Amino acid sequence: MFEFAWPWAFALLPLPWLIALIAGKQKHHSTLMLRIHALAHMGMTNTKVTPSRKWPHWLLAIVWALVVASAANPVFRGEPITLSEPGRDIMLAVDLSGSMREQDMAYQGRFVDRLSVVKAVLSEFISQRRGDQLGLILFADTAFLQTPLTRDVDTVAQMLEESQIGLVGRATAIGDALGLSVKRFNEKSQSNKVVILLTDGQNTAGNLKPEEALILAKDAGVKVYTVGVGADGRNQGGLFSMLGSSGAMLDESLLKTIAEQTGGQYFRATDTQSLANIYKELDALEPQAEQEQTFRPVDALFYLPLSGALLMLFLAALWRQLKQQAVVGDA
Structure with a gap:
């Protein structure tokens, strides 16, 4: 006009x-x-x-x-053009410890390592987050921010695909990963503060204990969804299984406590399908916001x-x- x-x-x-x-x-x-x-x-x-x-x-x-x-x-x-405002701010925390190399999860007719399955299924979850802001934290001996919160979900997916086991060590610093997530959210004045933490083990490293990070998350109003990855130790052919690092060593009690006390939920991913189902449930638990912005x-x-x-x-x-x-x- x-x-x-x-x-x-x-x-x-x-x-x-x-x-x-x-x-x-x-x-x-x-x-x-x-x-x-x-x-x-x-x-x-x-x-x-x-x-x-x-x-x-x-x-x-x-x-x-x-x-x-x-x-x-x-x-x-x-x-008039209508754009959806960012519905959610989601920080993904992915475990890169040595045990993620264990090949005990079936994918496309063969057993592959846990990280490969997490990448395949999580990439699909990321690609559907149009309108959300996503960030990526990788952790092992310590935690570091790979990608800050951004609407560029393609970059987040690329950074996840390029991540490698051993990039930050071989241990598991769950406390550091959660603490870093809380810190990044505190830099935003308004945020719904959702963390999805994926790990296959228990806290064995880091400067911050999980219990301390949990207190910080509760005080900051961060909602944490924890995902335990691994096939319950049923496939014992891998090196890390023989060393006692299989899914049976997963600290489910800690992950459940973190999720419950922050208002989130704990999920168990024993195979590709169960991991994919988890992300569908997350869509239902954390629905897209319907706020829209119209401009001409x-x-x-x-x-x-x-x-x-x-x-x-x-x-x-x-x-x-x-x-x-x-x-x-x-x-």
């Missing part, structure tokens, strides 16, 4: 005529005397002078109207009448110059 953002600017349209009306009578006498003096000078020198031509009034009127139209800021407003794109068009005014002045000046040259040539 075409409209003028500042229509009151059209009140300036009669300004030149008002000025001319007020100043016209005062200048009439002085202008007449100048013309008489010029004619007398012409008679004394006997020189033929071509009288100057004023700009046509209709041209000046059109130029002024175009300038005023430009000042009124013409715009074109497009059709605006294209500024002030340059069109302004360009027209400048073009008319240029063409008129060029025509006048050519005509004067023709008159001088005839003389």
